[in-house]
Amino acid sequence: MRFRLDVRPLDLDLTLGCGQVFRWRRRNDGSWRGVLSDQVVTIRNDPGGCLVEATPGRRGAKPLVHDFFRATDDVRRIQRRLGRDPVLAGGVAQFKGLRIVKMDEWECLVSYMLATYANIPRITKMVDALAVGFGDRISDGLHSFPTIEELGRASLADLQRCGLGYRAKYVHEACRAIERTGIAELGRLPYEELREELTKLPGVGDKVADCVSLFGFGKTESFPIDVWIERALGRLYHQKGSYRKLRAFASERFGEYAGYAQEYLYFNERVRAADAACAFSRR
DNA sequence: GCCCAGGAGTGTG
DNA sequence: CACACTCATGGG
16 A cells, blocks of 8 residues: 655654664655564655555555654644744754654663663664564564564563563563553553552653653653753753752753654764764764 | 763662 | 662564
8 A cells, every 4th residue: 555644844864863763764865664563564754745665464554654654743833832932943943854652652662671771772672582582473574563463472482582681570460550540541541640659660750651651651741851851951051960850940941742752852962973973983 | 892872760868 | 759679582
């Protein structure tokens, strides 16, 4: 199936390329390929909006891709509002096509549990290993992300063989916990209650709970604070202190779309660091 | 070889 | 509440 994706603005490299999702690959021709549910989806930039190709699946590819890119977000309006903050204005202008994505809740939960104390290439590798090991094969080397039941069948040793290290037991226990409560039930909770429930899971602290709330459950008011954001808040807003304190500041300052503000700050900080490293090695 | 990673859990002051 | 230490590994 092929169709044109009318979601704008959308910059694939920004949105899929750095740290939000871990299972999308940029191909040599600049297109991106990933798996949504049970479908392999390929997206390429095109003057009239992105072109999408998808393998057949249970659900139509169109609503799948639409939901994934949060097509109903009025990103321009969000950017106008956040851009009134002079500190944020630069990032908003620089990252116009950056969108928050809506991942599958379960895949998001597991992915960010794996993200603790690991860098992005490694997170990618771990998530891929789980898909290959326990997901369903779709086509040439591409697998769906394992369901709760599929991953639940993996033993602790199985998970450790995927290179999860100490995270294996967290994932293993999370399967049991979510099999009990159900992921859909969590989705009905408002943000504050959701993050509280998520934090009860082993291996899920404040930061992971906020990432999962934002990228998995679509709570745009969530503001995950990692080392990069902590740095940015200190440098740009002179805010320091506990997670609770920084979170309160972000909520007050950025409101219901704090998640978008977080992405602009995150990317800005990473680009900055890359530039600094670059300038240093060029010397 | 060395350093550190989109942190979390646990224990201590 | 603030800090320290550990956790298991691999990518740069």
